[in-house]
Amino acid sequence: MSDGGKTQRQVSGRHDLFEEMRLAVFLSRLCQADHTLTAWDAIEMATLNGAKILGRGEHIGSIEEGKSADIITINMLQTHFEPRIEKLLDIQRVVADLVFSANSSDVNTVIVDGIIIMHERKITNLDTDEIISNAKQAAHRIFNKMRG
Incomplete structure (x- = not known):
């Protein structure tokens, strides 16, 4: 669900939707x-x-014709979702696993308004190496200014 990042910080402070549901x-x-x-x-x-x-509510929050296509896929083939006895066939079990076992690191793909933002845990529309490099340079500049 996309809100442009305008929501307040969540209860846990960890920015993990699954933790918030739990x-x-x-x-x-x-x-x-x-x-x-x-x-x-x-x-x-x-x-x-x-x-x-x-x-x-008219634009986001569910997968319906005319609404933004905001979707995530979850990798549920991990040990913290086990045992898997026929559970993928049981929607109640899948929902319970999402709420009680999943966490943000289980998100495999993120699609926002129909655009793939992350695929196989790799950001597709940003150069993360460049972002990290720029952040480090900025931190060094700030640190050097503070040292005087």
């Missing part, structure tokens, strides 16, 4: 013994309801 479910268990959030609730909060809160 925290929402766990916090609901602490605060509301009679009705806690489910994994499905957390997914809806992060997608459909997140888009509505941003006032962008």
